[in-house]
Amino acid sequence: MRLSIPRFWRKRFDYYSVRISECLDCGRKFYPRRSICPYCRSRNVKVVTSRGVGEVLTYTVSYYRLEGYEEVIPKVIALIKLVEGPVLIGELVDVDISEVREGLKVEAVLRRLKSEDPAGLIYYGIKFRPIVG
Numbered sequence: 758m759r760l761s762i763p764r765f766w767r768k769r770f771d772y773y774s775v776r777i778s779e780c781l782d783c784g785r786k787f788y789p790r791r792s793i794c795p796y797c798r799s800r801n802v803k804v805v806t807s808r809g810v811g812e813v814l815t816y817t818v819s820y821y822r823l824e825g826y827e828e829v830i831p832k833v834i835a836l837i838k839l840v841e842g843p844v845l846i847g848e849l850v851d852v853d854i855s856e857v858r859e860g861l862k863v864e865a866v867l868r869r870l871k872s873e874d875p876a877g878l879i880y881y882g883i884k885f886r887p888i889v890g
Contacts, residue, residue: 788843809865
């Protein structure tokens with residue numbers, strides 16, 4: 758499915774950063790963003806940008822081939838708990854599969870997802886890499 762340029766532009770903040778919601782009544786943070794707190798049902802919610810730092814809770818290695826993504830095999834998909842608290846699913850990059858483990862510290866990075874054709878729109882998005890050091 759092709760994503761139109763205007764739609765991609767409207768959603769650019771979601772594609773280029775990790776945005777979470779914070780309830781101003783109960784103080785809990787959650788992902789994905791919502792306008793109503795799933796914990797206390799308050800509508801007093803604001804969007805905040807996460808630092809994008811967290812740790813791997815669990816992971817899996819996928820060898821499934823998607824059309825247009827053949828060069829990204831195998832792919833490591835992980836459940837990542839952000840330092841702010843929410844848990845999300847993300848792809849791990851810049852890591853050898855043998856080095857992936859639970860508790861691995863990771864950070865969000867901007868990576869090329871795909872392009873439509875040699876002269877078309879290039880799509881970028883957030884992936885996660887190990888924190889070195």
